[in-house]
Amino acid sequence: MGCCTGRCSLICLCALQLLSALERQIFDFLGFQWAPILGNFLHIIVVILGLFGTIQYRPRYIVVYTVWTALWVTWNVFIICFYLEVGGLSKDTDLMTFNISVHRSWWREHGPGCVRRVLPPSAHMVDDYTYISVTGCILDFQYLEVIHSAIQILLSLIGFVYACYVISIFMEEEDTCRNK
Structure with a gap:
């Protein structure tokens, strides 16, 4: 059997998802955002599983990929709500770092x-991020994060x-093979 358009399209789409997830993983590592790092890692594993299932004609692997895509959409909707501060969410909390550190999105600075400027510390400033001044951004960091999630x-x-x-x-091919 030759490469059907749906199968080839899914292979190309999985490859594109892998590239997109790897790019996102790099910037999340740079910002020490542990929750997105964990999510991206799981996403990469499941996309590889879906890619393998598509290439090797394993529908069960593709089913796992399909279920994961629904969860991944939900996670990315949460990320969008987090950065746009929908409801009680605040992008200034340490939620994405599991409250381990005060790191933020790499895109913030x-x-x-x-233009990033380090300000001299004063006596009442405690955390590292109060010493940094960022000005002149063409696009605010939260919108870059929202764009990443929207692409995902x-x-x-x-x-x-x-x-x-x-x-x-x-499944149709399996049924026709069984009926012969």
């Missing part, structure tokens, strides 16, 4: 156009649709 949601939704299609194709 290194976004496009941002888009890729996951498309992946969900293609995965469902590929699963149905694999």
Whole structure:
């Protein structure tokens, strides 16, 4: 059997998801954001599993990938709500670092156009981030994080649709092989 369009599309989409997740993982490591690092790690593992299932005609692996994409969309909606401070969420909490450290998004100080200046400490300043002044950003860091999550949601939704299609194709092929 040749490469069907749904299967090839899912393979390409999984590869694109891997690249996107690896890029996101790098910047989350730079910001010491442990919750997103853990989520990205799991996402990378499941996308590799989905990619393997698609290449090797293993529908069960693709089912795992499909369930994960729904969870991944939910996680990224939470990330968007977190950075846009929807409800009682605040981007200034240590939630993303599991309250281990006071690190924040790497984009906070290194976004496009941002000029970072270290201010001399005063007696009443306690944490490291009060010594840093960031000005001139073209796009605020929370919007960059929202864009990253929106891209993840888009890729996951498309992946969900293609995965469902590929699963149905694999199941049809199994049924026709059994009936012969």
